[in-house]
Amino acid sequence: MSGSLAASNLSVRYETPGGSVHALRHVDIEAHPGEVIGIVGESGCGKSTLVTAMANLLPANARIDGSISWNGIELAKLDAHRQRLLRGDEIALVSQDPMTAFNPVLTIGDQLVDFQHHRKDLGRAEKRARIAAMLGRVGISDAERRMHSYPHELSGGMRQRVAIAAALLTDPGLLIADEPTTALDVTMEAQIIHLLRELRRDYNGIIVIVSHHLGVIAELCDRVYVMYAGEVVESGEVDAIFHDATHPYTQALLACDPARFQQKLDRLPTIPGMLPNLTQPPCGCVYAPRCDRVLASCGTVAPPLVELSASHVARCHAVSS
Ligand SMILES: Nc1ncnc2c1ncn2[C@@H]1O[C@H](COP(=O)(O)OP(=O)(O)OP(=O)(O)O)[C@@H](O)[C@H]1O
Ligand SMILES: [Mg+2]
Known part of the structure; x- marks a missing residue:
């Protein structure tokens, strides 16, 4: 069965003894039948939280704000029985x-x-x-x-x-694959990519692929969402993200992609600095503490969503100025 997926102003926090972990903040996403959507970002950025919310399988300590809907049906508001039915034959998550x-x-x-x-x-x-x-x-x-x-x-x-x-x-209208290749060796990885490529050809539902491997995303996806510290910082068609990346985080992520380096390096490059503590996310731009294009306003004012084209947006003060 095919349908559309939409998240709007979606936030998820996990209640823990150490405080609330703000794993997802104000995320907007949409996907339509036939589309393959990629989600990228460093470890801990909230990718699994986002796709688990899409499958309505968040753990009991998760609290959701905002909206996530499948075919116009608000997922969080379904009763348990209908949730099971929906998961059974419309939404499938390969964790x-x-x-x-x-x-x-x-x-x-x-x-x-x-x-x-x-x-x-x-x-x-x-x-x-x-x-x-x-x-x-x-x-x-x-x-x-x-x-x-x-x-x-x-x-x-x-x-x-x-x-x-x-x-x-289950003939799902939405198939989500969370890191389908990360735990595998190179040969197995190639087989899974081949399989996903085949699927892409004859499947008319939505496929969502989460991966650290930018090459996998570039090869398989139509549109890409780049996540940092629980937020979508840039999104667009796959070519816009890989050839015209605008957000400093996306640019840094691409610059560190191991596939870019022909020779085997002793140490892979990484983006300097660390993810912020998600129990106390920074005000202003979440990426400001690590950003090489930081402006005075970045530390205090949340960055605007800048429309770079009809389908390409980035959340950044430096881009808007
Ligand atoms: N059940 C949970 N309870 C508390 N915190 C959690 C829980 N699940 C995830 N988190 C926290 O939420 C944040 C986002 O985690 P998530 O697993 O969504 O990231 P990710 O981008 O999928 O990372 P990875 O690439 O390592 O899989 C992290 O800080 C993580 O520690
Ligand atoms: Mg994950």
Whole structure:
């Protein structure tokens, strides 16, 4: 089923004994059927928080403000039953650690049958046939044998592919892959990228991909959101972000991309400084303490959203001046 996704002024904080962690602040996002959306940013910037909010799977200590909707339906306001139904067949999240998606004591086949619990129209044999076909589609050739395996008997790459197959079995209108390649070696990574590229071709729902690997994002996505310290600091079409990056953070992130360096470096370049403490986010611009183009106003006044083109925006004082 296809639909549209929209987050508007979305904020998420986690209540912890050490205080409220402001993991997401005033995020606006939209995605339409057929689009592949990329989300990038350093570790701890809120990428997983954002996609977990999209799947309505935030942990109990999370508090949401603002709006996140699927096909115009406000996700946070759904009752538990409708939430389960919606997750069952419209929104699927392949989480950062695919091991968490599986029950260690059940075979892959039994679990993939369970994943189709909402398909009351299908019998067990039909569900198993769908599974075999889907495993083949994600590049697992000996599907029948694999269905008898337990999760720990699969390699990391294989588990990741089974997790994607599990998600696809529900025919989701929104497929979210959180760091689909980060835990994998180079060969496995290439296989997953190949799979996502194939999917991109014949899938008409929305795909959201979170990745540290800018090359993966550049190759697969139509539009990119760049996150820093819980905020979207720049967003635009993939070409605008990779060839015409405007926010100093996006520029720094691209400059540090390991793929840019032909020779193997002893130490990869990193952006100097650290993420701010998210229990007390800085007022003004969140990136100001690390920014090489900082102005007097950056420390005190929240930066405006600057429209660089109809689809390319950046939140920055230096860009607006
Ligand atoms: N359940 C939780 N309780 C408290 N704080 C949390 C929780 N989950 C995440 N956080 C905090 O929220 C912030 C954003 O985390 P998140 O996992 O969304 O970042 P990320 O961009 O996905 O990072 P990574 O690239 O390492 O996966 C971090 O400061 C993190 O420590
Ligand atoms: Mg994450």
